[in-house]
Amino acid sequence: MNRQQAIEPLATVAARGPGVPLSLAVLLMRLAEFLAVGSFGLWLVRAVPIELGSFVELHSRVTLIASLAFAIMAESLGAYDVEAQFSLREGWRRVLMAWVMTALFLTTMGFLLKTSEEISRGWAILWFAGGTVSLLITRAAATWWVRRMKRRGTFNERVAIFGTGPQAERFAEYVLRSDRLTITLVGLFDDREPDRLPSQVAGVPVLGNFDGLVAMIREGLIDQVVLALPWAAEKRLQRLVEALAETPVKLRLAPDLVTFSFSHRPMVILGDLPVMTLFERPISGLSGIAKAIEDKLLSGLILLAIWPVLVLVALAVKLDSSGPILFRQPREGFNNRPFRCYKFRTMYHDRLEFQNITQAGREDPRITRIGRVLRRTSLDELPQLLNVLQGDMSLVGPRPHAPSTRAAGKLFSDVVQSYAARHKVKPGITGWAQVNGWRGETDTEDKIVKRVEHDLYYIENWSIGFDLYILLRTVGAVLLPRNAF
Numbered sequence: 208m209n210r211q212q213a214i215e216p217l218a219t220v221a222a223r224g225p226g227v228p229l230s231l232a233v234l235l236m237r238l239a240e241f242l243a244v245g246s247f248g249l250w251l252v253r254a255v256p257i258e259l260g261s262f263v264e265l266h267s268r269v270t271l272i273a274s275l276a277f278a279i280m281a282e283s284l285g286a287y288d289v290e291a292q293f294s295l296r297e298g299w300r301r302v303l304m305a306w307v308m309t310a311l312f313l314t315t316m317g318f319l320l321k322t323s324e325e326i327s328r329g330w331a332i333l334w335f336a337g338g339t340v341s342l343l344i345t346r347a348a349a350t351w352w353v354r355r356m357k358r359r360g361t362f363n364e365r366v367a368i369f370g371t372g373p374q375a376e377r378f379a380e381y382v383l384r385s386d387r388l389t390i391t392l393v394g395l396f397d398d399r400e401p402d403r404l405p406s407q408v409a410g411v412p413v414l415g416n417f418d419g420l421v422a423m424i425r426e427g428l429i430d431q432v433v434l435a436l437p438w439a440a441e442k443r444l445q446r447l448v449e450a451l452a453e454t455p456v457k458l459r460l461a462p463d464l465v466t467f468s469f470s471h472r473p474m475v476i477l478g479d480l481p482v483m484t485l486f487e488r489p490i491s492g493l494s495g496i497a498k499a500i501e502d503k504l505l506s507g508l509i510l511l512a513i514w515p516v517l518v519l520v521a522l523a524v525k526l527d528s529s530g531p532i533l534f535r536q537p538r539e540g541f542n543n544r545p546f547r548c549y550k551f552r553t554m555y556h557d558r559l560e561f562q563n564i565t566q567a568g569r570e571d572p573r574i575t576r577i578g579r580v581l582r583r584t585s586l587d588e589l590p591q592l593l594n595v596l597q598g599d600m601s602l603v604g605p606r607p608h609a610p611s612t613r614a615a616g617k618l619f620s621d622v623v624q625s626y627a628a629r630h631k632v633k634p635g636i637t638g639w640a641q642v643n644g645w646r647g648e649t650d651t652e653d654k655i656v657k658r659v660e661h662d663l664y665y666i667e668n669w670s671i672g673f674d675l676y677i678l679l680r681t682v683g684a685v686l687l688p689r690n691a692f
Contacts, residue, residue: 229353229362229389233287236349237278240286240302243341245274248334266330269313276312280305283493289387293357295350302342304672308497310335362389364430367420368461369447371397371408375435378461379409393429396420417450424454435461489631489666497671502602505678506595513589520551520586527577530556533590538607541633546599548607549590553578591636603674604635605662606646629662632669639665639673642680 248270252263285291286301317326356362366382368375375395382390394414397404404413414423423429432451436444444460451458475482490498510517521532530552538548554573574582581587594600600607640646640661645654665673 229292232353232356232362233292236292236346236353237281237287239345239349240281240342241274241278243345244277244306244338245270247337247341248273251330251334251337265325266327269326270334273309273313277305277309280308280312284308292353293350293387295347298346298350299343300670300672302346303339304670306335306339306342308671357389363391364389364457365393365428366390366431366433367393367414367423367429368395368411368433368435369397369417369420370435370461371395371399371404371413372436374437374461374463376409378433378435379411383409383411393423417447421450421454424456429456431457431459433459433461438463490669494669498601498669498674501671501674502595505602506592510592510596516586517589520581520589523577524551524553524575524581528555528575536609538609538634539630540599540607541630543630546594546607548600549593551581551587551590553581553587588636595636599633601633601635603637603639603665603677604633605629605638605665606641606658607634628666629659632666637677637681638662639677642677 249267252266252270281287281302284301284305286298286305291298291301316322353362368379379392379395382388382392392411394412395408396415396417396419397413398417401416407413414420420429420432424432434444434447436447438444448458524532532552534550534552534554535547536550537545540546553575555575578587591600595602638661640658643661645658645661665677
């Protein structure tokens with residue numbers, strides 16, 4: 208939203224009238240995407256050269272169930288939130304994630320109910336591919352449409368601000384610089400004497416006092432009033448609320464000045480009391496369940512696929528030097544809880560360290576011959592799949608560190624103030640920092656700073672798609688290792 212769209216002359220506002228609710232456009236977007244996947248699936252059922260009625264009936268039923276499942280998944284993944292309505296990239300990301308989750312849901316249900324053999328695999332693959340294309344085209348068209356309507360001010364509500372002090376100025380500036388709001392600022396009003404009022408605040412004209420505000424409301428020129436007064440002025444606010452409650456407009460209370468420092472934080476209702484969420488537990492709720500399923504399912508499949516490799520590596524470790532095959536070292540995990548991290552032993556048994564740990568470096572004499580190969584190929588990390596199955600780790604997440612490890616002689620937590628924030632989620636076998644080259648020895652403070660920065664970025668931007676992308680990048684990092692000794 209530019210300033211011209213946020214501030215319009217009063218005559219233009221009056222001529223345009225009240226805006227169309229954005230929720231109506233979003234409802235049409237939901238319906239269009241539901242029909243995009245459903246209608247293509249039904250068309251494909253009819254297009255398959257099979258004349259059996261049971262085929263059409265069964266696959267039509269699957270299409271309906273999948274379309275409903277997609278609608279639920281898309282809603283739960285925020286595919287129709289404000290940031291996804293106007294951002295094509297974010298919209299595509301969320302609807303594709305919902306579509307993939309729908310396919311996984313149907314596959315799982317077909318396996319559990321033993322009905323997957325009755326479904327045509329060719330039809331299912333074509334439907335998934337065609338549905339993907341249909342969703343991309345539909346979302347692109349819908350995003351173009353809502354952007355165009357937004358530029359024309361179709362969705363804009365006509366908003367008046369009551370108050371002309373610092374709080375009103377902050378609120379007006381926030382509205383003017385926000386691209387996501389569908390608001391047209393009509394003007395500001397105040398109940399102070401006219402000679403004490405400025406002509407404008409933050410470029411928005413001051414139009415008069417309380418009586419002038421009510422007169423404009425009665426003329427149908429204002430849809431919403433925002434009270435931008437200090438919260439300490441409780442009696443004044445109560446009088447205004449009682450007077451404006453008799454008018455047919457939405458009435459809002461602007462944040463107090465200190466709240467603008469946390470304007471990006473969401474508000475939630477605690478009983479009847481609105482409270483601000485300063486920090487949320489990451490990867491929780493449905494996201495936490497999805498990640499847990501991802502971890503258990505993929506780690507189990509990987510173990511089934513690579514068990515011969517595990518046996519060969521275990522045999523090589525045993526033949527290369529005396530001592531146990533596995534190395535179990537204390538590491539810090541979720542919520543700073545200690546756990547035993549499994550690795551194939553890569554050092555001589557009598558040189559292992561469990562306290563005051565010195566990280567391995569190049570040509571480290573403690574490392575065995577087979578250990579050097581395992582470290583360079585990251586095969587020594589494979590037993591951590593057991594940690595994932597036990598629930599101590601995830602496939603993807605910040606790498607777990609031993610509490611006593613140091614960077615340039617300092618504890619990691621002393622180098623980076625936000626280091627403990629890594630423990631808001633379970634540690635991972637691989638992570639965003641590792642695939643970007645921040646792995647191995649942390650012999651400088653800059654290395655641990657970069658690692659923590661990447662870990663926190665992962666925590667804030669987690670998604671199943673992001674996890675899968677990191678896993679694919681991990682394959683490349685293993686084939687072309689950097690900084691691993």
